[in-house]
Amino acid sequence: MSSTKTFSALILLTLILVISIAISLLTGGTDLSPNMIIDAILHPDKAGFAHTIIWHIRIPRIVMAITVGAGLAVCGTIFQAILRNPLAEPYTLGISGGGALGATISVCLGLSNILMVGMCFLGCCISIFLVYLMASAKKFSQLVLILSGVILSFLFSSLVMLIFSLSQSRDVYNTIMWLMGNLSSVDPMLIKISSPIILIVLILLILFSRDLNLLSLGEEKAYHLGLDAKKAKATFFILASLITGVCVALSGIIGFVGLIIPHIVRKILGPNHQIMLPSSVLAGASFLLICDTFAQTLIRPLELPVGVITGIIGAVFFIALLMKSRDWEVM
Amino acid sequence: MSLLKIENLSTGYEKKSVINEICLEIPKGAFVGIMGPNGAGKSTLFKAISKILPPWSGKILYKDSDISGLSVKEFAKQISTIPQFFEVPFSFTVEEFILMGRYPHRGRLEPLKSYDFKIAEEVIALFDITPYRKRRVSSLSGGELQRVVLAQGLAQEPELLLLDEPTSHLDIGHQIRIMDLIRSLNKQKGLTVIAILHDLNLASYYCDTLVLLKEGKIFTSGPTENVLTYQNIEHVYDTTVVVEKDPVSQRPHVFLVPSQALDASVKREP
Numbered sequence: 232m233s234s235t236k237t238f239s240a241l242i243l244l245t246l247i248l249v250i251s252i253a254i255s256l257l258t259g260g261t262d263l264s265p266n267m268i269i270d271a272i273l274h275p276d277k278a279g280f281a282h283t284i285i286w287h288i289r290i291p292r293i294v295m296a297i298t299v300g301a302g303l304a305v306c307g308t309i310f311q312a313i314l315r316n317p318l319a320e321p322y323t324l325g326i327s328g329g330g331a332l333g334a335t336i337s338v339c340l341g342l343s344n345i346l347m348v349g350m351c352f353l354g355c356c357i358s359i360f361l362v363y364l365m366a367s368a369k370k371f372s373q374l375v376l377i378l379s380g381v382i383l384s385f386l387f388s389s390l391v392m393l394i395f396s397l398s399q400s401r402d403v404y405n406t407i408m409w410l411m412g413n414l415s416s417v418d419p420m421l422i423k424i425s426s427p428i429i430l431i432v433l434i435l436l437i438l439f440s441r442d443l444n445l446l447s448l449g450e451e452k453a454y455h456l457g458l459d460a461k462k463a464k465a466t467f468f469i470l471a472s473l474i475t476g477v478c479v480a481l482s483g484i485i486g487f488v489g490l491i492i493p494h495i496v497r498k499i500l501g502p503n504h505q506i507m508l509p510s511s512v513l514a515g516a517s518f519l520l521i522c523d524t525f526a527q528t529l530i531r532p533l534e535l536p537v538g539v540i541t542g543i544i545g546a547v548f549f550i551a552l553l554m555k556s557r558d559w560e561v562m
Numbered sequence: 563m564s565l566l567k568i569e570n571l572s573t574g575y576e577k578k579s580v581i582n583e584i585c586l587e588i589p590k591g592a593f594v595g596i597m598g599p600n601g602a603g604k605s606t607l608f609k610a611i612s613k614i615l616p617p618w619s620g621k622i623l624y625k626d627s628d629i630s631g632l633s634v635k636e637f638a639k640q641i642s643t644i645p646q647f648f649e650v651p652f653s654f655t656v657e658e659f660i661l662m663g664r665y666p667h668r669g670r671l672e673p674l675k676s677y678d679f680k681i682a683e684e685v686i687a688l689f690d691i692t693p694y695r696k697r698r699v700s701s702l703s704g705g706e707l708q709r710v711v712l713a714q715g716l717a718q719e720p721e722l723l724l725l726d727e728p729t730s731h732l733d734i735g736h737q738i739r740i741m742d743l744i745r746s747l748n749k750q751k752g753l754t755v756i757a758i759l760h761d762l763n764l765a766s767y768y769c770d771t772l773v774l775l776k777e778g779k780i781f782t783s784g785p786t787e788n789v790l791t792y793q794n795i796e797h798v799y800d801t802t803v804v805v806e807k808d809p810v811s812q813r814p815h816v817f818l819v820p821s822q823a824l825d826a827s828v829k830r831e832p
Contacts, residue, residue, distance in 0.1 A: 445662060449649075454634060455643040455645070456665045457637070459633075501654070501655065502652035
């Protein structure tokens, strides 16, 4: 990969993100003219209807889509590299499932929204810990890690179903909608806290992306090339899991972003993680933002869960990509 | 001064002891072959030297300092380890892959410098990699991949090269070319080489010193001619062999003797 091609790819991805943000600002549940929108953006202090829509609904939602999209894509990239497995992503590792279980329990206990997010995060942490425990008993073989993740995922989703089937709560519908991945109803405070956290961790991860290249050669080879592989792997695992936890807590389960964005970026730009990580940030952010725009507009005035959209677009794109490649060279 | 000194080394896996009380001194510039039957502890010794497996007792000194005290990075600056089986699941290009050999010499956020590229160019030329330098590692043939993996190891600018069966899945042409290259690095640049070798004759052609392991202990070690005798081989491998001088290389050559052939030969000469 020549550096000019890389550079132009990054510029192009940035452009796509900017355009997606613009489109997303222009669309939503309410019709606003472009003039009103520009006016509201340029005068953040002015009060008014358009101002409220832009600053309290659309912009927080855009920030959230960007944060979650970038976070999930980067987590997928990292999990695929350290586990050397094309199937690894937050969802297949069972991390998202743990969060869903936490959220479901809190809904049935009638806890407040903030507590629900807390429980969701706790659920993610517990499942991270369980996957880690199960896998470290077998010294982190990549197969065991994925297997334990898949098993945990099944366990968690069965428990969620169990709780739903026993529950009388009228909140079940809302919870299901949230579980399907939803960017619409989030506490602005949460966005203000979690976005900077994710941003800082993402920058840290990009700075350490060279280590990911070595880890993707396997733990032993990375060690021979001078990287303390066990420590590096554990660090990446924990950081990526934390990002996943925050993302699931914010927006429920949005599948496929973590699986598909790394694959697309790798196909086009090659597996060098120093390029892949920043590209995944941009591509993941744009992808989720575009999907969320569709989710808001397709069946107006109703809204679709964005997880449904990412699932459909993701799967179609993925199949097309596989059919087009010359051989079954998915990595 | 010896480059590597192994003192009373014992180690193994979990509760199973594999090698016992190994003592070995390897001078700078040596080309050492480690041999022995399956299960004799070659790979375990290799893992202990390459700092993957910690010693249970005894120690390994590199330039008089204990390797367990060296950081992973410090170790990789001086010692390249080339494991036997190697698969690259991600399709890095050959150039990207070779440049990863510069990792131990770079600071955490330090970009690649012109010196790093210079070293990469040198190993690419040395190993005749130029025709496929732009290709993806996953598309290489076995012989090409082995060259690229060695080139990455050499890009680490090591003083000591550890090889585990460098020729195990190559045809005889590639075997000779790879071993010739390693030999010339050893002779011309003074690179010290320790290699696990299964093929006794390759070991004979290329190594100055052989270490013959049996059941986790050194059975014998020393100059190739002294180690490769039919008595030693027959004892350690528990099979009949004939050792003759190779007419071209003047090195000992080990002929395998199938038991039927042995029976027939005994009948012919009562």
